[in-house]
Amino acid sequence: MVSSKDVAKHAGVSQTTVSRVLNTPEFVKKPTLDKVMKAIDELNYIPNAHARSLVQNKTNTIALLSGPLHNPFFVDTTSAIINYSNEMGYRVNVQYVNDHKLPEAYATAFENKVDGIILSCILIDDPIFEKLKQMDIPFITYNRKHKKNENFVEIDNFQAGYLSAQHMIELGHKTIAWVGGPLTVSSFNNRYSGFLQAIKDYNLPLSEQYIFNTDTSKQEISTAFHCLMKLKHRPTAICTGADSLALNLLDDAISEGFKVPDDLSIIGIDNVDISQHGLIQLTTVGSISQQNLGLLAISELIEMIENKKNDCIKITEPVKIFNRRTTRKIENKQ
Amino acid sequence: MVSSKDVAKHAGVSQTTVSRVLNTPEFVKKPTLDKVMKAIDELNYIPNAHARSLVQNKTNTIALLSGPLHNPFFVDTTSAIINYSNEMGYRVNVQYVNDHKLPEAYATAFENKVDGIILSCILIDDPIFEKLKQMDIPFITYNRKHKKNENFVEIDNFQAGYLSAQHMIELGHKTIAWVGGPLTVSSFNNRYSGFLQAIKDYNLPLSEQYIFNTDTSKQEISTAFHCLMKLKHRPTAICTGADSLALNLLDDAISEGFKVPDDLSIIGIDNVDISQHGLIQLTTVGSISQQNLGLLAISELIEMIENKKNDCIKITEPVKIFNRRTTRKIENKQ
DNA sequence: ATTTAAAATGGTTACGTATTCATTTTGAAG
DNA sequence: CTTCAAAATGAATACGTAACCATTTTAAAT
Structure with a gap:
C-alpha cells in the first residue's frame, strides 16, 4: 500500500509536507504543492482514513x-x-x-x-x-x-393510539380490536395506552380476546388475525400499533377473503411512505409536520x-x- | 481513551500479553488471563478496531x-x-x-x-x-x-424483457408500451432489447410513441404515463423495466382513474418482495430460484x-x- | 540435581497519519 | 548588504494495536 511517506520520497519532500498539501494547502508554496500533487497522482496515493482516525x-x-x-x-x-x-x-x-x-x-x-x-x-x-x-x-x-x-x-405515541381508536369509534365501530407489538417497547406501550384511554373515555366495552400485543413477526400477526376472525363477535375494526402491522393484517385479510374496508376497517400508525400508494391507501396516524x-x-x-x-x-x-x-x-x- | 497499555499497567503485565489474552488466549496461563480479564473489566477497555486495521x-x-x-x-x-x-x-x-x-x-x-x-x-x-x-x-x-x-x-435481463412482452402478447394485447430506464444501464438495456425482440418475433407493429426509456424518478415516470394515456390509440398494456417503475405507474394509473388490469395491464421485472402483497399482486418476471x-x-x-x-x-x-x-x-x- | 524442550511472557517495532516544535528559507525594511 | 520577522519546510513523536523476536519460566525426562 502506498503511503504518504512514499509520496514524500517520490516528490522529494517530507511526509509532513505531504500531509500539509492535503490538509492545509494554503501553507505550502505553489511549486511544492504542484510537485506533491503530481506525485500523489502518479503513485495513485489514497490517504488511509483509519490512520487518520487514530491520531x-x-x-x-x-x-x-x-x-x-x-x-x-x-x-x-x-x-x-x-x-x-x-x-x-x-x-x-x-x-x-x-x-x-x-x-x-x-x-x-x-x-x-x-x-x-x-x-x-x-x-x-x-x-x-x-x-x-x-x-x-x-x-x-x-x-x-x-x-x-x-x-x-x-x-406522540399516546395521542396516536388515542386518535386511532377515536377515529374508529367516530365511524360507529363498537367492536374494536388492537394488534400491537411488545409492551417492553415504549412506542407500542404508549400507543396501546392511548388506545385503551379512548376506549375508556367513550365507554366502550373491551374484552381481552380483542387485544394482541405480540411479537411483530409476520407469523405472529397472522396468528393474531386468525384468532380475531374466529371470534363469535368479530371485530369490525382493528387498530394496530404500526403501519407495518397494519400492512401485514391487510395482506392476511385479503388472502382470507375479507374486504377492507367493507368487511373490516384497519388503521395504522406511522404514516410510512408506502402507505400512501394508490393501491394501499392505508388510513393511519402520523406526525403533523x-x-x-x-x-x-x-x-x-x-x-x-x-x-x-x-x-x-x-x-x-x-x-x-x-x-x-x-x-x-x-x-x-x- | 483507555488503551491496551493502560490495561497492561493495571494488570501488571505487558501490552503484548493483553493482546494475547484477546486474540490467542490459549497461549496465556489461567491466572494471568484472569488478572487481565479483571483489568479489562474494571477499566471498561474496548479494543480499537482502527488501530487493529492499521497493523x-x-x-x-x-x-x-x-x-x-x-x-x-x-x-x-x-x-x-x-x-x-x-x-x-x-x-x-x-x-x-x-x-x-x-x-x-x-x-x-x-x-x-x-x-x-x-x-x-x-x-x-x-x-x-x-x-x-x-x-x-x-x-x-x-x-x-x-x-x-x-x-x-x-x-437474465434479456429473457426477462422478452418474457414480459410475450406474456402480454399471449394475453391478446396488440398495443403494448414500454417504460424503462436509461439505456446506459445494462439491466435496462438488455430488458429493453428482450422486449423488442419479442415484439419483432410476434410481428407486432411498434411506434416510437410507445417507448420511454427515461430517468427513473417518479416525476419522469408520471410524465411518461401521461404521454401514453393521451395517445389516440392508447396502449392496453405496459411492460416496464422494473417493479419499481411498475409500482409508480400503478400509482399514476389509479390516481387518474384507470383500473388495473381492467383498463390497462402492467407488468414489472424483479419480483420484489412488496409486489407479492395482497393489495398489490404485481405480475412480474423474476429469478426462478x-x-x-x-x-x-x-x-x-x-x-x-x-x-x-x-x-x-x-x-x-x-x-x-x-x-x-x-x-x-x-x-x-x- | 541436571538438562532440555516447551510454555509463557516481555521488549521492540511497524502500520500511516497529523501534530508539535525546530529549523531553514524568503523577502521586505532599514 | 544587514536585519529580522514571516513564510515554508522538516524531524520527531504519538495514536493503539499485532507481530516478531528475545527472554524467562515451567515441567518433564534423564
Whole structure:
C-alpha cells in the first residue's frame, strides 16, 4: 500500500509536507504543492482514513442500529439517516438488529469508536442505556425511548393510539380490536395506552380476546388475525400499533377473503411512505409536520457531535389522522 | 481513551500479553488471563478496531454502494447484504448513490480501505470500472454489469424483457408500451432489447410513441404515463423495466382513474418482495430460484475476500413469469 | 540435581497519519 | 548588504494495536 511517506520520497519532500498539501494547502508554496500533487497522482496515493482516525481521535463514522427493512418505517428512516449523514461528511455503519444480536451490535459500534450512535432498538427498561451514557459517545434513539426519558425523538405515541381508536369509534365501530407489538417497547406501550384511554373515555366495552400485543413477526400477526376472525363477535375494526402491522393484517385479510374496508376497517400508525400508494391507501396516524423521524434524529445527533452539546434531546412530534381508504363508517349491525 | 497499555499497567503485565489474552488466549496461563480479564473489566477497555486495521491491513468492512431505497429492489438487496455481511463478521458502510455523487462515494470507500466493494450503480461504459480493477480490492456488481462482463450477478435481463412482452402478447394485447430506464444501464438495456425482440418475433407493429426509456424518478415516470394515456390509440398494456417503475405507474394509473388490469395491464421485472402483497399482486418476471440477488453477490464477494480467489464471477440467473393480478386477457377491441 | 524442550511472557517495532516544535528559507525594511 | 520577522519546510513523536523476536519460566525426562 502506498503511503504518504512514499509520496514524500517520490516528490522529494517530507511526509509532513505531504500531509500539509492535503490538509492545509494554503501553507505550502505553489511549486511544492504542484510537485506533491503530481506525485500523489502518479503513485495513485489514497490517504488511509483509519490512520487518520487514530491520531485525530475522530472517525467521521456513525453507527446506525435499525430495525429490519421489511418494516417500511425503517426503510424511510434508514434512507433519510444515511443520506443526511453522507451529506454532512459522515459514513454510516448500518446494522439491522434483532433482539438477540443486540449486544454484538453495540460491541462493534464501540470497537469502531464511532462518533455517534443512532438507534431505534432500545427497550423501555434496557440496561444498555446506562452503558451508553457511560461510554461518553453521543447517541440518540428514534421512535423508541428509554424510561429515563433522555435523548429521543418520537411521535406522540399516546395521542396516536388515542386518535386511532377515536377515529374508529367516530365511524360507529363498537367492536374494536388492537394488534400491537411488545409492551417492553415504549412506542407500542404508549400507543396501546392511548388506545385503551379512548376506549375508556367513550365507554366502550373491551374484552381481552380483542387485544394482541405480540411479537411483530409476520407469523405472529397472522396468528393474531386468525384468532380475531374466529371470534363469535368479530371485530369490525382493528387498530394496530404500526403501519407495518397494519400492512401485514391487510395482506392476511385479503388472502382470507375479507374486504377492507367493507368487511373490516384497519388503521395504522406511522404514516410510512408506502402507505400512501394508490393501491394501499392505508388510513393511519402520523406526525403533523410529516418530518421523517430518522432525519430529525440524525440532524440532532450530528449537532451534538459537532457542537459537543450535552443537553438532552427530547422531541415528541404531535400527530394527526391521515384519513385514507382502509377505514369506513359502519352501516349495519353485524 | 483507555488503551491496551493502560490495561497492561493495571494488570501488571505487558501490552503484548493483553493482546494475547484477546486474540490467542490459549497461549496465556489461567491466572494471568484472569488478572487481565479483571483489568479489562474494571477499566471498561474496548479494543480499537482502527488501530487493529492499521497493523493487520484488514478492516473487516465492506462498502455497499446501492441505489435508493424508494426503489424496493434495493430494500430487498440492502437488507440481505447487510444481514449476511454482519453474520460473516463484516461491517457494512452503506451509501445510497445518485449519479452525480458517485465519485465521492468511491473515494470514501477507498479511503476506508474496505476489504471489498459491492455495488449496483455502474454504467455499461463506466470508466470507474478500470479504476476498480486497478485498486486490487475485491468487488462485485449486482443487478447491473459493465461491458467488460466481469464480476457481476444479474438475472437474465434479456429473457426477462422478452418474457414480459410475450406474456402480454399471449394475453391478446396488440398495443403494448414500454417504460424503462436509461439505456446506459445494462439491466435496462438488455430488458429493453428482450422486449423488442419479442415484439419483432410476434410481428407486432411498434411506434416510437410507445417507448420511454427515461430517468427513473417518479416525476419522469408520471410524465411518461401521461404521454401514453393521451395517445389516440392508447396502449392496453405496459411492460416496464422494473417493479419499481411498475409500482409508480400503478400509482399514476389509479390516481387518474384507470383500473388495473381492467383498463390497462402492467407488468414489472424483479419480483420484489412488496409486489407479492395482497393489495398489490404485481405480475412480474423474476429469478426462478427466487434467490435474492444481493445475497448471491455478497456471498460471492466474501468468498473472494477470504479465499483470495481472483476468478471472475459471472452469474446470470434464469427467470420466469410470476403471474399475478395486474395483467389480464384483453376482451374487446378498444 | 541436571538438562532440555516447551510454555509463557516481555521488549521492540511497524502500520500511516497529523501534530508539535525546530529549523531553514524568503523577502521586505532599514 | 544587514536585519529580522514571516513564510515554508522538516524531524520527531504519538495514536493503539499485532507481530516478531528475545527472554524467562515451567515441567518433564534423564
